[in-house]
Amino acid sequence: MVDTATEENVQSARQAFDLPAPVYLCLGNHDMRPPDALRTWLAEAPGFFVNDRPSFSIARDDCVLHVMPTQWNATPYFWDKAMDPHFLAEQMETTRAAIEERPEAIHILCTHSPVMGVPTEQTGFPAAYHDPGEAFRQTVFDLVKSNPRALCVLSAHTHINSHVEENGVHFVTASAFVETPFEFKLIDVTPERMRLSTISLAALLDFAPRYDDSRRYVQGREQDRAFEVTL
Secondary structure: OOOOOOOHHHHHHHOOOOOOOOOOOOOOOOOHOOOOOOHHHHOOHHOOOOOOEEEEEEEOOEEEEEOOOEEOOOOOOOOOOOOOOOOOOOOHHHHHHHHHHHOOOOEEEEOOOOOOOOOOOHHHHOOEEEOOOHHHHHHHHHHHHOOOEEEEEEEEEOOOOEEEEEEOOEEEEOOOOOOOEEEEEEEEOOOOEEEEEEEEHHHOOOOOOOOOOHHHHHHHHHHHOEEEOOO
């Protein structure tokens, strides 16, 4: 949400996202600097979290969203260029308990680091882009396999729309909302299905954004931008 979590930036973020709908934040790596970033978020924008906790679950009738910020080094909730994605033991325990508490609901996990690298078929690169490594991937696999209705893992970090399905779980990353063409994800959940779509705001702008066609892979293929799961 911000480049650096200064008091001024966090206050600006709170004002910018004062919307007629609930807004929650899954802290990204830039949101976690400087070292006292978490203290600043909780002091200046507590409404982005639940019960003053940066890792939390939001339960609704048909689904439960679990917010688990990625940790990046040995200091919890602090990023200083290190890229060792993992979770704290407390995050794992509370999220697993929350998943097991609602076996009938659809579960969506939201974190910052991608679980899968962006496929080579999408980018044309020689290897998967921004692959987080097998250790982090296996940690997430172990968490979501506890419930067959844990259907989706949402991530960011890459600024790329991607979608990989593995054992019935949909691993999704999103492009950056503040970059051309200014897109966001809409996830519609009912007891019978989950539908994801990608919506662009470019046509509503009062200026003509520039677009780098050589990086069109960022917006993803159709399968990266929309899908539906029927239960």
